Amino acid sequence: MSDVIVDVRNLTKQFGRQLALDDVTFQIKKGSIVGLIGPNGAGKTTIMKIMGGLSFPTGGALTMYGASDEMGLNHARSRMSFMIETPYEKEKMTARENLEKQRIQKGIPDKRRVEEVLKIVNLENTGKKIVKNFSLGMRQRLGLANALMGKPEFMVLDEPINGLDPEGIVEIRELLRKLNKEDNVTMMISSHILSELSLLCTDYIFINHGKIKGRLTAEELKEACSEFYHLDTDNNEKASAILLRECGVTRVETMEDGSLRMYDGLDRIHEISRTLYENGIIPVELSKNEVNLEDYYMKMVRE
Numbered sequence: 001m002s003d004v005i006v007d008v009r010n011l012t013k014q015f016g017r018q019l020a021l022d023d024v025t026f027q028i029k030k031g032s033i034v035g036l037i038g039p040n041g042a043g044k045t046t047i048m049k050i051m052g053g054l055s056f057p058t059g060g061a062l063t064m065y066g067a068s069d070e071m072g073l074n075h076a077r078s079r080m081s082f083m084i085e086t087p088y089e090k091e092k093m094t095a096r097e098n099l100e101k102q103r104i105q106k107g108i109p110d111k112r113r114v115e116e117v118l119k120i121v122n123l124e125n126t127g128k129k130i131v132k133n134f135s136l137g138m139r140q141r142l143g144l145a146n147a148l149m150g151k152p153e154f155m156v157l158d159e160p161i162n163g164l165d166p167e168g169i170v171e172i173r174e175l176l177r178k179l180n181k182e183d184n185v186t187m188m189i190s191s192h193i194l195s196e197l198s199l200l201c202t203d204y205i206f207i208n209h210g211k212i213k214g215r216l217t218a219e220e221l222k223e224a225c226s227e228f229y230h231l232d233t234d235n236n237e238k239a240s241a242i243l244l245r246e247c248g249v250t251r252v253e254t255m256e257d258g259s260l261r262m263y264d265g266l267d268r269i270h271e272i273s274r275t276l277y278e279n280g281i282i283p284v285e286l287s288k289n290e291v292n293l294e295d296y297y298m299k300m301v302r303e
Helices: 044-052 070-077 095-105 113-120 136-148 166-183 194-200 218-224 236-246 266-278 293-302
Strands: 004-015 018-029 033-037 059-064 080-083 154-158 186-190 203-208 211-217 227-233 252-254 260-262 283-290
Touching: 004 044, 018 044, 018 186, 018 203, 018 211, 033 044, 033 194, 044 059, 044 080, 044 154, 044 186, 059 070, 070 080, 080 136, 095 113, 095 136, 113 136, 136 154, 136 166, 166 186, 166 194, 194 293, 203 218, 211 218, 218 293, 227 236, 227 266, 236 252, 236 260, 236 266, 266 283
Parallel strands: 033 186, 033 203, 080 154, 154 186
Antiparallel strands: 004 018, 004 059, 203 211, 227 260, 227 283, 252 260
16 A cells, blocks of 8 residues: 555646646655645645645646545545634634534534543633634634544644744644654644744645745755854955865855855864964854754745
């Protein structure tokens, strides 16, 4: 049996003259956590809506759990849960009332499930407080609770930590990690907080202007995210030439603000600093850093 549970092939979506998705192709394997990364309007939500049956593609093919016809896709979606854009909830009802309504609509026989998911997302003490008076973070938690009601095998989450405070972000991150590791729940997550995705995801898909710009695993990202020295001097152009000509450095990158990044020779930084100084270059700032997911993404978008 194939471990590919979602197979998207040459997917396109057009709204009038606007091409929202342009020949999008990717796969999602069972047990993975896929980060869907791109700026606003890149096509992330459109992909999620098509997967959830809330929108239909203009062209291409979508296969989930081996099914590509309408009936088969609907059956596949019964094994999945979706939290896309604003979580659905009745504002004049409490969290328990909202989840009880969802339990009945989804045909979940176990009445204890409502209390279980409330505890999972830390909303068990909201009492009679109606959703209208919930904070944005509490609404996100309720949306996540709703997504967990049917014990899904695959979760599609659009900005699940939006509005959460730092403590809440950590709690949700650990919850998602636990669901993935212990229950083997596959996930696709979009988020603008790339530092959080880098702590959670096994795979990444980069999208911009409706086109897939790159795909890589966490291991490939780690290889791409090399260490470097950030260097700013009183003459960066001359410093770059000296690094390449006299210091044996082979890779120096000039950033948008004019500062330099030096990717090799890191174990000879004292010798390199001395050579720069002897050539009349005064370092203003020198610090060791590491390229992270956000840096990688920003470079890809610029390119």
